[in-house]
Structures are given as structure tokens and as C-alpha cells.
Amino acid sequence: MGARPRLRPFLHQEALMAQPSPILTGLLCRCPRCGQGRLFAGYLKLAQNCDRCGLDLAFADSGDGPAVFVIFMVAPLVILMALVLGAVASIPPWLHLVIWIPVTVILSLALLPPFKGVLVNLQFRNDAHEGHQ
Numbered sequence: 045m046g047a048r049p050r051l052r053p054f055l056h057q058e059a060l061m062a063q064p065s066p067i068l069t070g071l072l073c074r075c076p077r078c079g080q081g082r083l084f085a086g087y088l089k090l091a092q093n094c095d096r097c098g099l100d101l102a103f104a105d106s107g108d109g110p111a112v113f114v115i116f117m118v119a120p121l122v123i124l125m126a127l128v129l130g131a132v133a134s135i136p137p138w139l140h141l142v143i144w145i146p147v148t149v150i151l152s153l154a155l156l157p158p159f160k161g162v163l164v165n166l167q168f169r170n171d172a173h174e175g176h177q
């Protein structure tokens with residue numbers, strides 16, 4: 045009788061550890077359940093179902109989360125790189141714009157799918173959804 049409550053959390057932990065890492069599968073843009081199927085049908089458009097395990101991805105709604113995380117990561121990084129370049133080499137302001145605007149755009153576009161993948165994977169893993177009244 046007393047062993048059951050202690051065993052249950054252990055089994056739950058073991059089951060969670062058997063699942064693929066939500067961070068890793070998210071960064072690879074893979075299915076949160078099997079870790080194999082593709083998550084996206086387009087650049088940021090989610091597939092309807094996982095092509096490997098058939099998981100219905102209709103639950104996924106990351107909203108603006110990926111864009112916020114990308115902004116918070118790319119902006120300080122680009123500012124830091126611009127400051128370092130400005131300290132190391134004396135270059136005119138227009139050259140900073142020519143360098144850092146494309147870097148900002150490319151980094152942001154490159155990081156959006158993996159960040160969205162991580163948030164969708166974490167949403168699945170934690171069974172997160174909007175609250176209801």
C-alpha cells in the first residue's frame with residue numbers, strides 16, 4: 045500500500061526521460077512525441093500531423109513567443125558585435141548599417157523556426173494550453 049505512491053512518481057519520471065528532449069527536438073524542428081517527424085510544412089507553418097507517428101499538431105499555438113525570444117537574443121548579440129567591431133576597427137556609421145542590418149535579418153529569420161519548434165515541443169511536453177474560465 046505504501047509503496048504505490050512512492051513508485052508512481054518514479055514511473056512518471058522514467059516515462060518523461062524516455063521521451064525525446066523537447067529542447068533538442070525543438071531545435072531540430074522535429075515532432076514532440078516521436079522526435080523523428082518533421083514539425084513544419086513550410087517556413088513557419090506547422091504540419092497538420094507528424095509524418096512518422098501521426099500526432100495531430102492542432103494543439104500547437106506558440107503565438108508571438110518565438111519572435112519575442114529571437115528579439116531578446118538577436119538584438120543584444122548584434123549590439124555587442126557592433127560595439128566590439130567599433131572598438132577594434134574604426135569604421136564609418138554607414139558601414140555599420142550595411143553590416144548589421146543584414147546580419148540582424150538573417151539571424152532572426154534563421155532562428156525563428158528552431159525557437160518555434162522548442163516552444164511547440166515544450167507545449168506538448170508540459171501539456172500547456174490556454175486557460176478557460
Ligand SMILES: [Zn+2]
Nearest residue numbers: 075078094097
Ligand atoms: Zn511524431
